[in-house]
Amino acid sequence: MKKSLLGLTLLLSVTFVAEAQKKKIDKKFNERAAIADLTYLASDELKGRDPAAPEMSMAYDYISMQLQDAGAKPIPGADGYFQNVPFRLSSPPSKGEFTIGDSTYSQGVNLLVLDGQALSGTFELVDVGFGTPADFEGKDLTGKIAVSSVGAPDRMGPADLFSLGSEKTANAKKQGAVALIERFNIPSIPWELVANYLNRAQMTIDNGDESPLPYMWVKDLSNVLPKEIATGKAKSAKLEVEGKNNTPVDGKNVVAWIEGTDKNLKNEFVMLSAHYDHVGIGTPDAEGDSIYNGTRDNAIGTVAVMNAAKFFAKNPPKRSVLLALWTAEEKGLLGSRYFAENPLIPLNQLIYNLNIDGAGYNDTSVITVIGLGRTTADDLVSEAVAEFGLKAIADPAPEQGLYDRSDNVNFAKEGIPAPTFSLGFTAFDDEINKYYHKAGDEVDSVDLDYATLYWKSYILAAQKIANSEIQPMWVAGDKYEEAGKKLYGDK
Known part of the structure; x- marks a missing residue:
């Protein structure tokens, strides 16, 4: 009987605390101000928040002001509320051709x-296989073109293709290569889609290299190139890349922190x-609208973090909170990658x-x-x-690879x-694609009552995690479990 009473008391206590947390968020959350933030960030004035456009400064200045x-x-170590990220914007060439025998690949x-x-x-x-460090080791590529497959056997996500491309380019240059060509051979991703998206100026992290190595993809779904190289049929090739312009771009991650209240947990x-x-x-x-406002993707998310800052600055949890607004996600998860590195x-x-x-x-109940x-x-x-x-609910569309497409x-x-x-x-589905990377993704197309619940839920989830006595970990068997053990120790 006493055990039952104790259990009931604990249950009521936990329920009371949870309800108190929710009520405090309800009370403190300023819906009107949040919608005003959303309206500004998704306004035509910011012209779609392209990280290479001058209007981007209006976005990061506004966000940093709100955090402050x-x-x-x-x-400490940041430039005020910014982490400066050096980018290079590389335009498509006026001419791009790669000729092997009778075959010509054109830009x-x-x-x-x-x-x-x-x-x-x-x-x-x-041919350097997948272009792993081991593939490059010991090879004299002086004056030659290195040819590899895109990605790696266990890393074929969109972000992996670009981040690995940067690593391979650096290794190819170190071994004396004059260029790196990657064979795009992923049948599940239509080349036409890739070409449409990438045949425009590309942004990369600038590592300070004054003479960046030419880096390109060729369509090779049938894996023809390695066979031709191995047989000597494609021992050499003619490359013509003309009219290539590279422009530096100053990028900024917006970052800040809030100190936790627990003397031990605040170090996490x-x-x-x-x-x-x-x-x-x-x-x-x-309708002639060409500004892709990005309300759903990701002004709504930005406003969530800004409002989490407003709440936790006055109601700090046990653990400290790091607030991070990334730039250039749409260019290949570049801002978050720079911070991780x-x-x-x-x-x-x-x-x-x-x-x-x-x-x-497409469902406002979840x-x-x-x-x-x-x-x-x-x-x-x-x-x-x-x-x-x-x-x-969990990811209902795993075929989209969404986990690997965000920061x-x-x-x-x-x-x-x-x-x-x-x-x-x-x-x-069509309801998602109606607005995803479309000009119609404006504030007046959004259910703002649902957005408000979304923002509040996010803050409460963060609060619960930041106050938990138990450090979250990967579940057993997850692909990142070993990386977690390596980072934190085998807890």
């Missing part, structure tokens, strides 16, 4: 010159992140990343959590969502548990 006004503090058709300088001449080809951080960029100006729609806080102190991003929604089921904090996220009358993956690869908190969708 909220009371969040600059991170925009079956060749994409993604980065580097102009280069013309006839060069020997060397829950990172709340969202990308604030979008795709800028594109093809006009039927150049962290302002040691990565092993970041015990969880609750990222927020999304393409849109929140879709990309990665639900993969960390031990899942129950806390689900509880927070349920307290606002919604239901947390969270750059931290998951390091071992940090990192799901993405997305607007509710039950399928990647």
